[in-house]
Amino acid sequence: xxxxxxxxxxxxxxxxxxxxxxxxxxxxxxxxGAYLEDGKGLSIQDVMPKGVAGPVSEQPVxxxxxxxxxxxxHRYEEDIRLMAEMGFKVFRMSxxxxxxxxxxxEEQPNEKGLEFYDRVFDTCRLYGIEPxxxxxxxxxPLYLAKTYDGWRSRQMIPFFxxxxxxxxxxxxxxxxxxxxxNEINALWHFPxxxxxxxxxxxQLTEQDKYQAAHHEFVASALxxxxxxxMIPDAKMGCMVLxxxxxxxxxxxxxxxxxxxxxxxxxxxxxxxTRGYYPSYIKKYWEKNGICIQxxxxxxxxxxxTVDYVSFSYYMSKCTAADCSLYSKGAGNLTSGVKxxxxxxxxxxxxxxxxxxxxxxxxxxxxxxxxxxxxENGLGANDQLIDDGQGGYTVRDDYRIEYxxxxxxxxxxxxxxxxxxxxYAAWGCIDVVSASTAQMKKRYGFVYVDRNEDGSGSxxxxxxxxxxxxxxxxxxxxxxx
Ligand code: BGP
Numbered sequence: 001x002x003x004x005x006x007x008x009x010x011x012x013x014x015x016x017x018x019x020x021x022x023x024x025x026x027x028x029x030x031x032x033g034a035y036l037e038d039g040k041g042l043s044i045q046d047v048m049p050k051g052v053a054g055p056v057s058e059q060p061v062x063x064x065x066x067x068x069x070x071x072x073x074h075r076y077e078e079d080i081r082l083m084a085e086m087g088f089k090v091f092r093m094s095x096x097x098x099x100x101x102x103x104x105x106e107e108q109p110n111e112k113g114l115e116f117y118d119r120v121f122d123t124c125r126l127y128g129i130e131p132x133x134x135x136x137x138x139x140x141p142l143y144l145a146k147t148y149d150g151w152r153s154r155q156m157i158p159f160f161x162x163x164x165x166x167x168x169x170x171x172x173x174x175x176x177x178x179x180x181x182n183e184i185n186a187l188w189h190f191p192x193x194x195x196x197x198x199x200x201x202x203q204l205t206e207q208d209k210y211q212a213a214h215h216e217f218v219a220s221a222l223x224x225x226x227x228x229x230m231i232p233d234a235k236m237g238c239m240v241l242x243x244x245x246x247x248x249x250x251x252x253x254x255x256x257x258x259x260x261x262x263x264x265x266x267x268x269x270x271x272x273t274r275g276y277y278p279s280y281i282k283k284y285w286e287k288n289g290i291c292i293q294x295x296x297x298x299x300x301x302x303x304x305t306v307d308y309v310s311f312s313y314y315m316s317k318c319t320a321a322d323c324s325l326y327s328k329g330a331g332n333l334t335s336g337v338k339x340x341x342x343x344x345x346x347x348x349x350x351x352x353x354x355x356x357x358x359x360x361x362x363x364x365x366x367x368x369x370x371x372x373x374x375e376n377g378l379g380a381n382d383q384l385i386d387d388g389q390g391g392y393t394v395r396d397d398y399r400i401e402y403x404x405x406x407x408x409x410x411x412x413x414x415x416x417x418x419x420x421x422x423y424a425a426w427g428c429i430d431v432v433s434a435s436t437a438q439m440k441k442r443y444g445f446v447y448v449d450r451n452e453d454g455s456g457s458x459x460x461x462x463x464x465x466x467x468x469x470x471x472x473x474x475x476x477x478x479x480x
Pocket of ligand 1: 027030182183241312375379426432433434435436441
């Protein structure tokens, strides 16, 4: 009887807790637009008209949809109101570093840039939404990329530190949740977008990339320390692109390949969460002649670990010892071989809700720190249609199904005993895609009238999923 009672009590604890942070996420470079307004400097995104796939341009070109984005810079009030209407508890967003320090290495910040985020955070507070702020989401100031080669240079650390201290000081009463680098492991696959490294990726060695990662780790640990010193009740998270692998077959060779593939992801969160370099990476460096330059004090600084762990989750992938035997899958900046058991999105990303439960358990087993799902969602080519009542909408049942299936797995992970703080649906209002720079790859609950050629009124329309998510939040997940 005693056992049954205590099990029952535990089961009550393990559903979506009352303060579960339901919400959505956007990133400055994909939504704000106003790329030169109020003193903003250029960021790397302003010269990446084709996303990660295409070449960079000399100057910003009109084809680059991110220059206007969805004009969040001027429409943030309406957008945050729409989030409030859905009942958001949290809005994950990012600050464009180049609005605060236009070149990146100035001594004094740009007041107009700071004022913009004051307005955004005040609006969030007005609607009872907790802002969760990523300090660097794929938007290194262009000047730092070109002049210093981004995070390859150790000089980035003091620049980033000044930026962090400036925003912590300014927003100490407005922002409680922070994250350092978005998908920090993206550095591996797309060094320009991930780490502002201007040198073409083909010319970079592993040594270069590990050294850049070291600079980011030190900068991230310093940011944790500053935050804890300056705002003791604030929380800092790390953020990794959480695409874990399954072995393609039960062959032990494939299993080992999987272990190695997963370490490429976990290495980044291992350092930020445990506060030291794991032995597997030190061995790898030794065997491959990689020698990381560290300054005295670096290792001590790394001990400033994050308070919570966050990750994006869109898909799982498969790995094999010999990948050439199988067909390759498409994916979120990184991919493996195709899993024959999974369907895929219009962009070829394989859909695997159970992979989210697995990922949550995997991270929690490893770290025992609260987890936050920083991104999850389905990119689809939505069609705006007449809603029969004089307005327009999108019948995005496919998105509802995707999100429902993933959230059900979050619920199961909670029931497994995982501590999940919250969930942010990616691109809660349609934004420009990060990887392809397309507008037609939409994730939102809200449709934005902007076309691939840049035309459109930018008017917002509620999709069917808007109402569905509103009900999910108001029932705290019970209506799933
Ligand atoms: C993540 C990025 C986001 C976002 C998302 C969807 O990698 O952190 O910025 O865009 O993926 O990817 P995409 O826009 O390429 O479809």
